[in-house]
Amino acid sequence: MRKGIKINTENESKKEKERNQEPEPNFYYALGHKIRRRIIELIGENGFSSFTVLKKELNVSTGTIYHHLDTLSTLIKQKSDKKYYLTELGIRAYDSIRNNIGSISFDISKKDYDSFLLKGLMYLTPKRIMVKTNKPNFFVIILSIMILISGGIFCALNGLYPFFLLFGTIPEIPYAPFFNFLFFLFNFFVFFCIIEAISRIFYKKKENSKEFLSTFAIIFLPSALYLIIHYFFLVLMVIEITFVGILDNIIMIIFQVWSLWLLTYGIVAYKQLRIENALIISLLLHYGGFSLILIISI
Amino acid sequence: MNIRKYIDLRLIGIVGSCLLIVSQFSSWYSGLSLINIFLITTSVAIEDSFLYLFPLISGIICFIGTFLVLYKLEYKLNSVIINFIGLGFFLIFIIEIVPKDFLYIGSVGFYFAVIGALLILLDVINVLKLNNNLIEEGN
Numbered sequence: 001m002r003k004g005i006k007i008n009t010e011n012e013s014k015k016e017k018e019r020n021q022e023p024e025p026n027f028y029y030a031l032g033h034k035i036r037r038r039i040i041e042l043i044g045e046n047g048f049s050s051f052t053v054l055k056k057e058l059n060v061s062t063g064t065i066y067h068h069l070d071t072l073s074t075l076i077k078q079k080s081d082k083k084y085y086l087t088e089l090g091i092r093a094y095d096s097i098r099n100n101i102g103s104i105s106f107d108i109s110k111k112d113y114d115s116f117l118l119k120g121l122m123y124l125t126p127k128r129i130m131v132k133t134n135k136p137n138f139f140v141i142i143l144s145i146m147i148l149i150s151g152g153i154f155c156a157l158n159g160l161y162p163f164f165l166l167f168g169t170i171p172e173i174p175y176a177p178f179f180n181f182l183f184f185l186f187n188f189f190v191f192f193c194i195i196e197a198i199s200r201i202f203y204k205k206k207e208n209s210k211e212f213l214s215t216f217a218i219i220f221l222p223s224a225l226y227l228i229i230h231y232f233f234l235v236l237m238v239i240e241i242t243f244v245g246i247l248d249n250i251i252m253i254i255f256q257v258w259s260l261w262l263l264t265y266g267i268v269a270y271k272q273l274r275i276e277n278a279l280i281i282s283l284l285l286h287y288g289g290f291s292l293i294l295i296i297s298i
Numbered sequence: 299m300n301i302r303k304y305i306d307l308r309l310i311g312i313v314g315s316c317l318l319i320v321s322q323f324s325s326w327y328s329g330l331s332l333i334n335i336f337l338i339t340t341s342v343a344i345e346d347s348f349l350y351l352f353p354l355i356s357g358i359i360c361f362i363g364t365f366l367v368l369y370k371l372e373y374k375l376n377s378v379i380i381n382f383i384g385l386g387f388f389l390i391f392i393i394e395i396v397p398k399d400f401l402y403i404g405s406v407g408f409y410f411a412v413i414g415a416l417l418i419l420l421d422v423i424n425v426l427k428l429n430n431n432l433i434e435e436g437n
Contacts (some may be wrong), residue, residue, distance in 0.1 A: 039368060112375045121379070170395065246348050253386035260382060276426040279378060290389050297397035 027093055030075050035060060036068050037097055040086065043076060044094030048083045077121050121261045130215050130262070130269055137214070144217035152184035153225035158234065162187040164289030165223060165259045170296055191285070192216045193269065198281055212270035214269040219262045222255035260286055311364030311381070314417025317386065317410045318357030322406035327399070331407060352391035353411050359384030360418050361428045367425050374425050381422050388415050 030036050035058060043049045043058055054065055069076065075090035086094060110117055129140050151162075156177035160167040162184050173179070192213055199205040233239040233248055260282045267278035322332050332350045339347035363380030366373045388411070396403065 097377050112373055115373070117379055117408045166393075168391075179301065226337060241381060242348065249349075249387075249390050253390065256386055257379060257382050261379070275375070279375075280423055280426050283378075283382075283419075283426075287419065290393070293393060298400050 021209075027075070027089060030072050030093055033068070033071075033098065035064070036072055039065075039068060039072060040075060040090060040094050041097060042084050043084055044091070044097075048085050050083050054084070099223075106185060121258070124258055125262060125265050126218060127265075129218060130266055140218075141214055144214060147217045147221050147224050148188060151224035151227060152181040154224065154231050155184045156180040157231050158227055160227070162223070163254055163292045164191050164285055165219075165263075166286070166289045166293055167223075167227070168293040168297060188217065188220065194285065195281065199267070199271045199273065203271070203273055203277065205273060207272070208270040212266065215266065219259055219266060222258040222262070226252055226255040256286070306368075306401065308364070308368050308421065310417045310424070311360065311421030312368065314414045314421060315361035315364055315384075317417065318353055318360060321407045321410035321414060322354040322357065324404045324410055325405040326407040327402050330407075349391060349394055352387045355363030356384045356386075356388035356391070357414065359387065362417070364421055371425075371428065374428070377425060378422050381418055385415060385418060414418075 238244045264278040336350040367377035
C-alpha cells in the first residue's frame with residue numbers, strides 16, 4: 001500500500017517536473033481550469049495583481065488560490081513587491097484567452113465556424129474591445145464617442161437620416177445638418193434601448209447593461225465608415241459613374257452585414273443569449289428599420 | 299396539426315428565392331418586366347440600369363443561401379449571413395424604386411418579389427429556431 005502511494009507521488013512529481021520543463025503542456029494545462037484562466041485574466045487586465053485582489057475576485061479559499069498559483073508557476077511570477085505579474089508565456093496565455101473568447105462563448109458547429117465567411121466576420125470583430133471587463137475601459141469609451149461623433153458629422157454632410165443600421169432621406173424635412181447629427185445620436189440611444197428592452201422582456205436578461213452601452217457604438221463603426229466612403233464619392237462627384245454607384249451599394253450591403261454581425265456578437269457577449277436568438281433580434285430590428293424608411297419615403 | 303411533420307419548412311426559402319428570380323421576368327409596370335426595363339435603361343442611362351437587376355441578384359444569392367442549409371443544417375449561420383447579403387440587394391432596390399414609382403407599380407412581379415422576400419425572411423427565422431439536436435441527428 002505504502003509502495004503504491006510512493007509510486008503515485010513519484011509519478012505526480014515527475015509530471016510536475018515535465019510541466020515545468022516544457023512550456024507547451026504547462027500552457028494548455030493552465031488554460032484547462034476556469035479559476036486559472038480567471039487568474040491570468042485578472043493579472044493580464046491590470047498588468048499585475050495582489051493576493052488580496054485575487055482572493056476578493058475569485059471568491060474561493062486561500063488554499064485553492066495557492067494551489068492554482070503554484071500550478072501557474074511558469075505563467076506568472078511574484079516580484080519583490082509581493083504582487084503577481086505575467087511571464088512571457090503568461091502574456092501569450094492571456095492573449096490566447098482573449099482571442100478565443102468568441103469561439104468559447106459561441107455555440108457554432110465546426111463546419112460553420114471553419115467557413116471563410118464566418119472566419120472573415122470573426123476577424124473583423126474587435127473581440128478585445130467587445131469583451132466584458134470588470135473596470136470601465138477608457139480606451140473603449142473614447143473610441144465609442146469618436147465613432148458617434150464621426151458618424152453624426154458624416155450623416156450631416158451626406159444629408160442622411162439613420163434608421164437603426166440603414167440610412168435614408170426624409171423629403172419633407174429640408175437639409176438641416178445639425179438635425180442629422182442629433183438624429184444619429186438619437187438613433188443610437190433608441191436602438192440600444194430597444195435591444196435592452198427585448199433582452200429584458202423576452203429573454204429575462206438584465207445583466208451588463210452599462211458595459212453593453214459603453215461598447216454599443218462599436219456596432220455603428222461599419223456605418224460610420226460607409227458614411228465616410230459615401231461622402232468621398234459625393235465630393236469627388238464619381239457617384240454618378242455606373243460602377244462607382246454599384247460599388248457604393250455593394251459596400252453598403254457588406255457594411256450592413258458587418259454591423260449586424262457586430263450587433264449579434266455584442267448581444268451574445270453581454271446579454272449571454274444564444275447566437276440564434278441574437279441573430280433573430282438583429283434581423284427583426286434591421287428589417288423594422290427598413291420598413292420605417294419605406295413608410296416615411298412613400 | 300403539426301405542419302412540420304408533413305413538409306420541410308426549409309423549402310419556403312427555396313420557394314421565396316425562386317419567386318424573387320421569377321419576379322425579374324414578370325411584369326412590374328404595365329406589361330414591362332424588370333429585364334425589359336434593364337435593357338431599355340442600358341441604352342439610355344447605364345448608371346441606373348444595374349439597379350433593375352438587383353432582384354435577380356438577390357434571388358440567386360438567397361437561393362444559394364437556402365440551398366446550403368437544405369444541403370447541411372450545420373451551415374445554418376453561413377446560410378443566414380448569405381441570406382442577409384441577398385436580402386440587402388433587394389432592400390436597396392425597394393428603397394430606391396418604390397418611393398419613386400409607387401403609383402405605377404402594382405403588377406404581379408412586384409407582389410412576387412415582396413412575397414418572395416417575406417418567405418426568405420421567414421425561412422431565416424425558421425432555420426435559426428431549428429434545434430441543434432437536429433444537426434447531431436444528421437439532419
